[in-house]
Amino acid sequence: MDNDVWDLVTLPKGAKPIGCKWIFKTKRDSKGNVERFKARLVAKGFTQKEGIDYKETFSPVSSKDSFRIIMALVAHFDLELHQMDVKTAVLNGDIDETIYMRQPEGFVSGDPDNMVCKLKKSIYGLKQASRQWYFKFHQVIISFGFEMNMVDDCVYHKFSGSKHIFLVLYVDDILLASNDIENCYIFE
Template identity: 70%
Template sequence: MDDEMNSMYMNGVWDLVELPHGCKPVGCKWVFKTKRDSSRKIERYKARLMVKGYSQREGIDFKETFSPMSTKDSFRVIMAIVAHFDLELHQMDVKIAFLNGDLDEEVYMEQPNGFAEVGKEDLVCKLNKSIYGLKQASRQWYLKFDRIITKNGFKENTVDRCIYLRVNGSSYIFLVLYVDDILLASNDFDLLIETKHMLSTHFDEGSW
């Protein structure tokens, strides 16, 4: 829980403010999960702070929620290309993907249970960025990711908007986005490492 709250503070996810007149804050809750390895041994305990998205009001707390997602058929095509041309294949996991999304709406949230700031218990969290559980969280993350990727030379596929391609001379790299997982396939190891470095400077990656 402390790690999750540190991520919130480090990323400036919210500011504590007085609740504006006529506004209603959405609630939040803690979700706990035990991460295990392939032999079922406990790797770590994970706590996730989530907004109670069901209490959001359409047109007030959110407008658009649609976010594209790569299809299984597209994934199979990329894997076939990787196998046929013997491409280098890497995977990245964005640890706090949704916290990268910027919000277009004004959303107010109650302070997390057990972490209300002393002396400011009557204040609420004005969200600056999306957070897990928000109805628009996935969409805002995708828009932020798409904007950064296309600025760095990647072209979006016209059929599957979660597949990107960057060509540099005879070198090329595919990027497949599936929610907060990123798959990279390239015929140039240096280009792949360069892309991973670019991603890690913009997003807090987990492991690959």
């Protein structure tokens, strides 16, 4: 709800909603003590129909060779290196298709038999989720003035005078390499 992922609507005639379920995990520290509890709502994407609920599922990721080249540049030019993981990455991707999902257990609002969630953004479990996240990331990073590498769609660079920054995307993990440490913190 906080991420504005769906609208609650009446299920149109002839439409079939996909299911969803909660996945619960307990995160523990190195000593086995409970650190936190995590809950993630996951769509039952295995029930999606190609051509109806999704068209494409392919999402590019950076290659090992690109990673090696960036690491060689880091070592050779003594660049600053920063790694980050994007939390709730998939929830940022916009949905192109019309997908209805049953209301999650514990959320039920209105008539659960007729009211469903019309997805506006992707959620975990959808076949096109990582693809939609990549498209959103690409759109935003280009707006920051980055240019995509011609050989690897998941490597970006930006040059500004003597300052430069390289960005490598692997699903929801980002590696930043720059000759100016301040460049690495523009994403925090």
